[in-house]
Amino acid sequence: MSNLISTLMVVLTLLxxxxxxxxxxxxxxxxxxxxxxxxxxxRKVAAEGTITPANATLLIRKFIQEEIxxxxxxxxxxxxxxxxxxxxxxxxxxxxxxDEFIVRIGYPKPPLSSFFSTAKDFSFIMYGTMEPFxxxxxx
Amino acid sequence: MPILLFGLFAMLFLLFPGMMVMDTDAxxxxxxxxxxxxxxxxxxxxxxxxxxxxxxxSVELELDEALQRFHQRMFQNGEYTWDGAKxxxxxxxxxxxxxxxxxxxxxxxxxxxxxxxVVQYTGSSLQVASFTKMADHGALLExxxxxxxxxxxxxxxxxxxxxxxxxxxxxxxxxxxxxGRHTFPVLSVQAVKR
Numbered sequence: 309m310s311n312l313i314s315t316l317m318v319v320l321t322l323l324x325x326x327x328x329x330x331x332x333x334x335x336x337x338x339x340x341x342x343x344x345x346x347x348x349x350x351r352k353v354a355a356e357g358t359i360t361p362a363n364a365t366l367l368i369r370k371f372i373q374e375e376i377x378x379x380x381x382x383x384x385x386x387x388x389x390x391x392x393x394x395x396x397x398x399x400x401x402x403x404x405x406x407d408e409f410i411v412r413i414g415y416p417k418p419p420l421s422s423f424f425s426t427a428k429d430f431s432f433i434m435y436g437t438m439e440p441f442x443x444x445x446x447x
Numbered sequence: 448m449p450i451l452l453f454g455l456f457a458m459l460f461l462l463f464p465g466m467m468v469m470d471t472d473a474x475x476x477x478x479x480x481x482x483x484x485x486x487x488x489x490x491x492x493x494x495x496x497x498x499x500x501x502x503x504x505s506v507e508l509e510l511d512e513a514l515q516r517f518h519q520r521m522f523q524n525g526e527y528t529w530d531g532a533k534x535x536x537x538x539x540x541x542x543x544x545x546x547x548x549x550x551x552x553x554x555x556x557x558x559x560x561x562x563x564x565v566v567q568y569t570g571s572s573l574q575v576a577s578f579t580k581m582a583d584h585g586a587l588l589e590x591x592x593x594x595x596x597x598x599x600x601x602x603x604x605x606x607x608x609x610x611x612x613x614x615x616x617x618x619x620x621x622x623x624x625x626x627g628r629h630t631f632p633v634l635s636v637q638a639v640k641r
Contacts, residue, residue, distance in 0.1 A: 347483040
């Protein structure tokens with residue numbers, strides 16, 4: 309313990325390196341969980357049939373809350389920002405057979421990684437296509 | 448001081464198991480993400496039907512248009528651009544190396560028979576080497592990928608429910624540090640939507 313500076317440096321290394329690894333791991337897990345939830349939400353909307361984008365947002369918000377609770381994800385469902393948009397046109401009409409939509413999902417980055425990057429949020433975009441219905445198949 | 452030095456050594460040593468855990472997590476995530484991208488793109492692609500055939504009660508896929516829709520969706524969701532033989536990753540893509548892909552359309556005359564499909568991976572291309580009929584019934588599709596080293600990856604068998612677009616992708620990506628490469632095939636089968 310004679311050399312104060314080297315002791316401090318060793319202690320700093322002992323704390324910082326595992327801290328960095330932990331942070332990378334946490335970020336990786338958050339990204340994976342967000343992407344999984346987003347893909348499931350896209351399929352949920354696609355299977356719903358006739359639904360307006362506004363109603364679809366409410367539907368998948370509820371779905372995501374349930375998913376996070378049952379699967380014990382580390383995400384906080386309050387902090388997730390969501391939007392469903394129709395592709396092509398600004399109309400708010402109902403999504404039906406073969407219509408395309410975008411599900412955007414955003415989540416704040418953990419403190420350390422948001423400090424080192426310019427974007428403060430993770431944001432992911434996923435496109436989806438509505439499933440056909442049984443009565444569409446008959447016609 | 449010896450305690451601190453031991454601590455430093457122990458930490459550096461324990462980082463290796465930690466990196467293995469992170470690598471396992473990464474490959475699982477990569478595999479799931481590729482499966483989701485392929486399924487989503489294939490779902491989008493199988494809407495490209497020939498309208499006249501549909502009006503007459505049969506169903507037929509317009510393959511060129513379907514593949515265009517497939518590539519478009521892979522770009523929108525995963526930032527992959529198609530260059531004729533492989534998907535070139537963008538900055539935000541899940542892999543850093545190109546993903547090879549092969550497509551095959553099982554049309555309405557074939558889908559009720561059982562088939563075995565062999566896909567050959569050479570390291571710089573992925574191609575359907577053979578598509579052989581095994582039986583007149585069953586609607587079973589078995590896909591296997593053979594690589595240049597002689598390994599055979601058997602993919603899970605699928606029961607077809609109609610004319611299908613079959614897409615196989617081969618991911619061959621760098622892993623984390625000493626953990627080795629991430630090599631795995633992805634299969635996506637989707638029935639043509641009427």
